[in-house]
Each structure stands twice: as C-alpha cells, then as structure tokens.
Amino acid sequence: MLKGYQGMVDGGANIAEADWESVSSILQVGGTIIGSARCQAFRTREGRLKAACNLLQRGITNLCVIGGDGSLTGANLFRKEWSGLLEELAKNGQIDKEAVQKYAYLNVVGMVGSIDNDFCGTDMTIGTDSALHRIIEVIDAIMTTAQRYLALVSALACGADWVFLPESPPEEGWEEQMCVKLSENRARKKRLNIIIVAEGAIDTQNKPITSEKIKELVVTQLGYDTRVTILGHVQRGGTPSAFDRILASRMGVEAVIALLEATPDTPACVVSLNGNHAVRLPLMECVQMTQDVQKAMDERRFQDAVRLRGRSFAGNLNTYKRLAIKLPDDQIPKTNCNVAVINVGAPAAGMNAAVRSAVRVGIADGHRMLAIYDGFDGFAKGQIKEIGWTDVGGWTGQGGSILGTKRVLPGKYLEEIATQMRAHSINALLIIGGFEAYLGLLELSAAREKHEEFCVPMIMVPATVSNNVPGSDFSIGADTALNTITDTCDRIKQSASGTKRRVFIIETMGGYCGYLANMGGLAAGADAAYIFEEPFDIRDLQSNVEHLTEKMKTTIQRGLVLRNESCSENYTTDFIYQLYSEEGKGVFDCRKNVLGHMQQGGAPSPFDRNFGTKISARAMEWITAKLKEARGRGKKFTTDDSVCVLGISKRNVIFQPVAELKQQTDFEHRIPKEQWWLKLRPLMKILAKYKASYDVSDSGQLEHVQPWSI
Incomplete structure (x- = not known):
C-alpha cells in the first residue's frame, strides 16, 4: 500500500503486489520506501468507503498497519465499520451479495512505528533506538538535545546536567535549583553543561518551558556562554540501528502469525515488546491508555502520567534522578x-x-x-x-x-x-x-x-x-558490537553494488557463541550465517553456494555470508572463501573480511x-x-x-x-546450554529465501494492558 491511507483511498496503482525482489536491499534505508502520508479523506466515512471498495476489488481482508497511535486508531475504526461499509457498497451496487459474505471480516494487526516511544503497552517502538543514535551522535559531537522518552533516555545516556519532560515537570523554584546545580558542576571542573529539553516540556502550572527561556535564564543568572541546538527532523532520518532492524523483523513475523491465527472474534491487536518478549495487546486498550497519559498531564496528575507510561519510562526517570543530582x-x-x-x-x-x-x-x-x-x-x-x-x-x-x-x-x-x-x-x-x-x-x-x-x-x-x-x-557491549557489524556489512554490500556478482564472507567475534554472527546476519540481511551452535557440513556449504548461484540470476547480484570465528575447526574463513571462489567461478567472485577487534571498540x-x-x-x-x-x-x-x-x-x-x-x-565452549536467540535462526533463513519452518511456540499471546504501579 503506497502512501499510507491516502493510497488506500485513492486505489489504482497505489495498491501494488510486493514480491521478493521489491523488498530486497532496503534494511539499511531510513524512512519508508512504500511512503506514508497524513490522510484527511480517511478520517471521513466517505473516504473509508472508498478504501473498503479498493481493498475488496483485490480481495484484501488482512491489514498490517505500521504507524503511531493515530494510524492504529484509524485502523481500529475501519475494522469496526467494516460490515457497515460492505452493506453500503452492496446497496450502491459496487459489490454483490456474495462478496459481502466472502469478505465479511477484516483482520487488523498493528506494529508501532514511532520515534517518540509514546505508545503504551510496548517497551520500545520501531524507530526509537535509531532516533537515540542520532541524538547521541549530536551530543557526542558538540557534547546538545529533544522529545519525552527520547529526552529522558538520551539524558541518561550522556549524563546530562538537567532534563525537562512533559510527564515530570520540575518543582516550583526549579530555576534557582538548576542554576545552583550548573554552578556546582562548573566548580568541579566540568567545562561543559548539557541541558536537555523535550518538545512540549511544561512546568507544574502547565506553562511551556522553552529552550530559549532556559538559555536566557542561564545567561542572565550565571553569565555562561550558552548555545541552543534544536535537532528536529534529524531524529527521524539516517540508517536504522541494528536493534531497530531486529525488532522490526521480529515484530513483522509476529504480525503475520497474528493475522494467520485471527478469527472473527479476535480483537484488533498490536504486536509489541515487553522486556525481550513479544506480546500481543488489544489495540484499543493501548490507544486508550496512551490518551489517558495526555489526559493526566492536562489535569496536572503528573505522578499518574508517569505510572501510565509504564515501568520502563518510570525506571529510566528514577535512575536519572538518582545519578544526576548528588545530595549534600x-x-x-x-x-x-x-x-x-x-x-x-x-x-x-x-x-x-x-x-x-x-x-x-x-x-x-x-x-x-x-x-x-x-x-x-x-x-x-x-x-x-x-x-x-x-x-x-x-x-x-x-x-x-x-x-x-x-x-x-x-x-x-x-x-x-x-x-x-x-x-x-x-x-x-x-x-x-x-x-x-x-x-x-x-x-x-x-x-x-x-x-x-x-x-x-x-x-x-x-x-x-x-x-x-x-x-x-x-x-x-553486545549491541555496540552488533551496530559495528551491521554498519560494516552495509558498507561492504554497497561496495558490491557497483561490481555486481560478488559474495562477501565476513568473520565475526564471539568465541564459540554465535550471537553476533546470527543477529548481525539478521540485521544486515545476510544469505547465511555459520555458527557453532548449529553444526554444518560440506553439503550445507554446497547448498549455500547453489542458492547464491540462483540468486545471481535475479536483479540482486550480491551475497553476504557471516561466519562466527570458532564455528568450526576445519571449515575456516579461508576454507569457505576458497570453496565459494572455486564453486562460484564464472558466476560470482568472492571476497573475505575479518572484522576483528573493531567490534570491541568505539563509543557505546x-x-x-x-x-x-x-x-x-x-x-x-x-x-x-x-x-x-x-x-x-x-x-x-x-x-x-x-x-x-x-x-x-x-x-x-x-x-x-x-x-x-x-x-x-x-x-x-564457554556458552549457556540454552540460548533464546537460536529461535530466530529460521527467521534469518526464511528472509534469505530458504525453505525453513518457524517455531511459533514462543510467539506472543493476547494479553491485557496492565498499568504499572509505582
């Protein structure tokens, strides 16, 4: 569906079939390649009637919606109205009675894609981690930042002197307290102070606190040379982080499984993350709680607002307060x-x-x-x-x-x-x-x-x-190493886009543990990842070579293979490189790369x-x-x-x-006997176009949203 709900309302070429190659080589691309648009027409019943007609013409009754609370609320309303829309279309003669019975139910599953991480019921929304990368890059570069969750977590990540959040306004007299804190830090030979202001920051009287107001206060009270940096849409851009790629891949599978398992009685749900566990939550419960947060803030019930935001947000806020301000x-x-x-x-x-x-x-x-x-x-x-x-x-x-x-x-x-x-x-x-x-x-x-x-x-x-x-x-440390691997693989793949018909063998660290190779492969879109935990033999290597040979006949003429450093005593990186080079003669050439200790270094x-x-x-x-x-x-x-x-x-x-x-x-072998990420092995194979069965025993089950108690 191109251009979001606008494309659904307009129909025509905006609803196009996606094939395997159309979604290849897009993991490293920021934003959305299918486009997104704010759609006024979909807010009206007329617009939704057009959208329903366009879906029925193509026999579509399953929708996976990726967006924020507005997009997901719209999807839920569309689902509620579905039977009424069908009857109206039949009455107008746009569809026949058979179609009304055949397409009687619309299944909807949501994936929360929002950099603000302001959707209740999930610990992390798709895009948040990448936005944090942009913020921290800026803070590290000028040693300065934006947005509620983003403001809080970036303050935690860079050790900011002060942070202003809409959900937790500063107490009366904050101006004096902040100036005292800044001057104390200067007295301790800290040459640079960082103050982070979230978009929409307010005081306890619901009056806005702006970065300009804070700058004026610091300059007049303390006389410090002060600069304001507003990050704005920089936070939305750039390459997705490894965390976001893996999260989005996992949630994508969960969404498809949820649609396949859906019945007429199943409520529209959101697939989300609780800790490291995938869960399904009723869409409207999440939307309601998200709206309750805003209501609590409007009514100045700030303690309730923090509680409704969930344990992750409350925990971050509590930790920041403990680490930022030293009591006498x-x-x-x-x-x-x-x-x-x-x-x-x-x-x-x-x-x-x-x-x-x-x-x-x-x-x-x-x-x-x-x-x-x-x-x-x-x-x-x-x-x-x-x-x-x-x-x-x-x-x-x-x-x-x-x-x-x-x-x-x-x-x-x-x-x-x-x-x-x-x-x-x-x-x-x-x-x-x-x-x-x-x-x-x-x-x-x-x-x-x-x-x-x-x-x-x-x-x-x-x-x-x-x-x-x-x-x-x-x-x-594992996430930083994964980002290094993912970033390097992106560059290597890009180098192959000019050469064509080239396969890269990349060796990752990890001892006998294949976590980096497997998850790096998932994040970078690898064709295979060899790990110690899943023994392989020459037949598997041969099968991978044949698979890549077939791939070279398509429009995607490059391959990426990851190998954990200790996955096999005899099938070394050199051996695999030589085998691929020999077997791929005339079809593709091969290069190898050992990433080494760069995976341990860099800023976290x-x-x-x-x-x-x-x-x-x-x-x-x-x-x-x-x-x-x-x-x-x-x-x-x-x-x-x-x-x-x-x-x-x-x-x-x-x-x-x-x-x-x-x-x-x-x-x-210095590894745990059971490792959770091995369940994601089949996902990597499926995404590389191998026939593999995915274990759904660990898939999320429908739960109710529980407000966290402080």
Whole structure:
C-alpha cells in the first residue's frame, strides 16, 4: 500500500503486489520506501468507503498497519465499520451479495512505528533506538538535545546536567535549583553543561518551558556562554540501528502469525515488546491508555502520567534522578560499608557507564565506593582506590574500560585477594565483565570455606560483546558490537553494488557463541550465517553456494555470508572463501573480511549506555538490601543467594545464584546450554529465501494492558 491511507483511498496503482525482489536491499534505508502520508479523506466515512471498495476489488481482508497511535486508531475504526461499509457498497451496487459474505471480516494487526516511544503497552517502538543514535551522535559531537522518552533516555545516556519532560515537570523554584546545580558542576571542573529539553516540556502550572527561556535564564543568572541546538527532523532520518532492524523483523513475523491465527472474534491487536518478549495487546486498550497519559498531564496528575507510561519510562526517570543530582554529604546516611567495583575479561562498550552508575548509586546509598584497577591481577597487587561522585563524570559515553580489565582469573591469587579484602574492609563486591567474570565469581564463591573474607555479597553484571554469559539474554557491549557489524556489512554490500556478482564472507567475534554472527546476519540481511551452535557440513556449504548461484540470476547480484570465528575447526574463513571462489567461478567472485577487534571498540551505543546504567543501578540496590539485612549483626554471607548474576530473561530482571547457573553452562565452549536467540535462526533463513519452518511456540499471546504501579 503506497502512501499510507491516502493510497488506500485513492486505489489504482497505489495498491501494488510486493514480491521478493521489491523488498530486497532496503534494511539499511531510513524512512519508508512504500511512503506514508497524513490522510484527511480517511478520517471521513466517505473516504473509508472508498478504501473498503479498493481493498475488496483485490480481495484484501488482512491489514498490517505500521504507524503511531493515530494510524492504529484509524485502523481500529475501519475494522469496526467494516460490515457497515460492505452493506453500503452492496446497496450502491459496487459489490454483490456474495462478496459481502466472502469478505465479511477484516483482520487488523498493528506494529508501532514511532520515534517518540509514546505508545503504551510496548517497551520500545520501531524507530526509537535509531532516533537515540542520532541524538547521541549530536551530543557526542558538540557534547546538545529533544522529545519525552527520547529526552529522558538520551539524558541518561550522556549524563546530562538537567532534563525537562512533559510527564515530570520540575518543582516550583526549579530555576534557582538548576542554576545552583550548573554552578556546582562548573566548580568541579566540568567545562561543559548539557541541558536537555523535550518538545512540549511544561512546568507544574502547565506553562511551556522553552529552550530559549532556559538559555536566557542561564545567561542572565550565571553569565555562561550558552548555545541552543534544536535537532528536529534529524531524529527521524539516517540508517536504522541494528536493534531497530531486529525488532522490526521480529515484530513483522509476529504480525503475520497474528493475522494467520485471527478469527472473527479476535480483537484488533498490536504486536509489541515487553522486556525481550513479544506480546500481543488489544489495540484499543493501548490507544486508550496512551490518551489517558495526555489526559493526566492536562489535569496536572503528573505522578499518574508517569505510572501510565509504564515501568520502563518510570525506571529510566528514577535512575536519572538518582545519578544526576548528588545530595549534600550531611543528608546522606552513612552505612560504614565499603563496596568495591571491578572490571574483568575483555573490554566491552558500556562498561564505563555501568561503573559510573554503580559508584553514584552506591554513594547515594551511603557506602564508601572503591575502584579496583586491572581486574583480579590488580586486585591481588592492591591496586585499589576510593572513587568519588565527580571522578566518574563524563564516563557514560566512553568506550573500553577506564578501570582497566584483564582476563586473569582469581584462582591462583586467592590468598592475596583475601588479604586485600581484609586490608580494605571490603563488605561487598560488584564484578562487571564477561565469561571470565562468571568463572571468577564461581572461584570466589567456592573459596568461601577457606577464606571468610569472601563471605560478603557478590554480584556480577554481564558485559561482553560475545553475549555468552549464562543467566542473561543480553550483555553490556553486545549491541555496540552488533551496530559495528551491521554498519560494516552495509558498507561492504554497497561496495558490491557497483561490481555486481560478488559474495562477501565476513568473520565475526564471539568465541564459540554465535550471537553476533546470527543477529548481525539478521540485521544486515545476510544469505547465511555459520555458527557453532548449529553444526554444518560440506553439503550445507554446497547448498549455500547453489542458492547464491540462483540468486545471481535475479536483479540482486550480491551475497553476504557471516561466519562466527570458532564455528568450526576445519571449515575456516579461508576454507569457505576458497570453496565459494572455486564453486562460484564464472558466476560470482568472492571476497573475505575479518572484522576483528573493531567490534570491541568505539563509543557505546545508546542501548548499551542505558542498559549498563540501569542494570548496574539494580545491582547496587541488591547490594544495599543485602548489607541492610546484616547491619549490626556482623553477619557472614554463606548462602548461594548471596553470590548472583544479574540478568534479563524475557520480560524480567532476575538475580540468579551462580551455583544454580552451573548446570546451565557448557564450560568447555564457554556458552549457556540454552540460548533464546537460536529461535530466530529460521527467521534469518526464511528472509534469505530458504525453505525453513518457524517455531511459533514462543510467539506472543493476547494479553491485557496492565498499568504499572509505582
């Protein structure tokens, strides 16, 4: 359907059949290739009557609508009126009675495509992550930003000094508070202040707060040189991020399954994301709640507005408030507890954001925070220093690991580490890292019998590009690596558009874990992805070559194949390259590319900055709760639930005892025995035009929208 509802009303060439090739090579294209338009005609019954007639002429009774709440509300109204529209068309003689019976029901499923992420019932709408990329690129470039959810999350991702949101207006006297905060930050040698204003920001009296008003205030009160940058439609453009591509692909499949399963009694639904789990929600319940948010704001019930926006928004707001504003020292109750933070394993983008969050939440909870430098190696040597609130300023957007990180395990240094724990009176330990951090936590837990110094709460936050830590669907750093892979694949594919008939073999990192190869393949539109978790042989390679040979006969004369670095001992990148080169002679030529350590570097993506910030804050809350439990009793922690891995599983944040995770781990290959993303393997194959069956057992079921309680 070209040009949205306008195309549906106008009919004719605007309703065209889509074939396989018409939607090839569009993953990396921003905006919409089929067009979209605001349509006044569809708001009238006459317009909807024309639209119904145009659909019936082509026998269309299933609609998948991608858009914001306006588009989805229109689709629901259209569905409600459908039988009446059919009767009217029959009465006018435009269709016969048989057609009325044959096309009696219209099935509608919605996918929320909106950069504002203001649709209730879903954690992330399609386009939001890409818009965040644009905002963070601008902030990183001039070290300045827009829009409700976007404003809040970008403030979290860049460590902004102040943020103005319509749902959470500043209290009376905010002008003075903001100026004090800005001058305090300058006094701490922060040379640049960032204030983020969402479009539609208001005060508690519903009066607008504009960027110009704030600039005037800062200039007159503080005399600072102030610049305003309005991002506007920059946020809508650009290449879609890896997250948005995967989200849109997953939701597209969910939408088709929902339409295939629909019955005349099924309400129009929206496919959406709750945590990492796909769900279906009644369309009108979501629209109603979205309208309730606006109503609550109009009536100045701001607490209700935040509650209705959902737990993701409320959680982000709460975390931002805790990290942005430091209470005076005399207002923070001291716990006399020392909490240490350590990075272990290979560097991952977002580690620094996690450390910053842990340090600031720990200080706000009254703990003395200690930083351990250079992993367990540095721990054994006593490279431990107290770290303060201002020490971690500006860390959010920095890649790598500022504390330093090593793959060294604590096993051979247990005596020395225990001595350092005793010398620095460490009461709790937060480990941020990859599989080595997980192994290290197991070793420290096992050493409790010999060394009572390890009888303290210990928690691990997964941070590795490989995403191979048991107990969590996601790891800090994996999203940044995926974006690097996707961006590189886009460039490589573009280079082939001039050459034609070329196949690229790309090697990704990840050890034995195929997450990057599989999800990178899905995001970049690969023809195949070879991974360790799904064994393959020479017949599979031969089949892929034949498939690409057939592809070269179409208008899409290029191929992309991803290979995980440890997917096979003998079918190496060189072997696959040579095989493809030989078998493709005369049909296509072949090139290979090993991406290497560029996947570990670069500035963290908005997702990794925010994931690292939020999950680390949750880890510190867990530590504080455990230490409170033991206060005044000198309690030793010896139970399994005092040594945990903090992770995300489907829609929940869970604290899993490391002892329980042992059974779920393949230690030889350093991967979890069960991995959620393997269910998306068939999707990649189907999208590459292979015959494959898709497992619908994990598809979303229809649920009701539950307003989150604060």
